[in-house]
Amino acid sequence: MAGKEDLKLLGLLVSPFVIRVRMALSMKGLNYEYVEEDLFNKSELLIKLNPVHKKVPVLIHNGKPICESLVILQYVDELFAGRAILPTDPYERATARFWAAYIEDKLCPAWIGILKAKAEEERAEKVKETLAAIEHVEVAFAKCSNGNAFFGGDSIGYLDIVLGSFLFWFEALRRMYGLEIINTSKTPLLAAWAERFGGSVEAKEVVPEADKAVQYANKLHAAAAAAAAAVKLVSSE
Ligand SMILES: N[C@@H](CCC(=O)N[C@@H](CS)C(=O)NCC(=O)O)C(=O)O
Structure with missing residues (x-):
């Protein structure tokens, strides 16, 4: 096909x-x-x-x-035929879906919250939520990978794509706020996995440099500041 x-x-x-x-x-x-x-x-x-x-x-x-x-x-x-993305075994498939849902529901809003936070206190709260969620994902990696290089086994699969797509944004958050969401002391398995993911042909083909994410974040912040200034102006009239 x-x-x-x-x-x-x-x-x-x-x-x-x-x-x-x-x-x-x-x-x-x-x-x-x-x-x-x-x-x-x-x-x-x-x-x-x-x-x-x-x-x-x-x-x-x-x-x-x-x-x-x-x-x-x-x-x-x-x-589409070809390389499988989700695991073929029903139990492994269910487990991968469970963790994908966890990443979407918990990790994703937490790290995006760091980016969107309007005050330091709010940002600190989102950092806490992000770090708590990523520690669960570290445990998930140990279970899903079963000692292999990737969540999907010896090659990139569904959960690798789901989480790996965030990595250049994590690097952007490191550059912007000095945060280490994945690090060798608290999440050593994910830290090694992130290196492998970043070096893979699959990621290199489509994942942009973290600089691009920093630039986009600056654009979002500027737009949010302009919108807030416009609201202030209208409410003071
Ligand atoms: N849950 C959605 C999230 C998609 C999403 O948030 N896309 C953003 C870009 S990163 C977007 O289109 N935002 C436009 C908006 O919020 O108005 C998915 O997995 O596809």
Whole structure:
């Protein structure tokens, strides 16, 4: 099936959620058209195809949209032959889904909260939540990898993509706030895994430099500051 499908991806180069999809498409050997969205000025196509969340990624397969990165990963894995992304064993598959949900529900809002925090106290709280969540993921790595290099065994799989897509943002947070979310003393297994993930062909193909994330974070902060200043101006009139 690979190569004959009409695949288009609405994305953002620094979005970890988009990176997940790009890694999966590349692992399946699929060609696709990539369209960069401006999230400060969303396209009509994005709003039409993802009217609920209005977020990227949106994969358009033969004209039909699929939204939400984890849903897209599973869709791509179920539909296209080639290298498996999710584990094939039902128990391992369920376990991988459990940890993906944990990463989405706990780790993701916590680290994004560090970036979006408006005050130091709020940021410190989000740092605490992030570090607590990542310690659980360290335990998950020990169980899922079973002594192998990756969550998925000896090669990159579903959870590697799900968590690995955050790593360049973790590096950006280190540069911006001096934070070490994954470190050799508290999360040694993840620290070694992160090195392997970063050095992999799969990651090198689509993961941008942390600089790009820092630049985007600065853009987000500037937009938030301008919005807050505008609200202040209106309320003082
Ligand atoms: N749960 C979604 C998250 C997607 C997401 O947050 N995308 C961001 C870019 S990193 C976005 O499109 N934000 C636009 C907005 O919030 O309006 C997924 O896994 O696809």
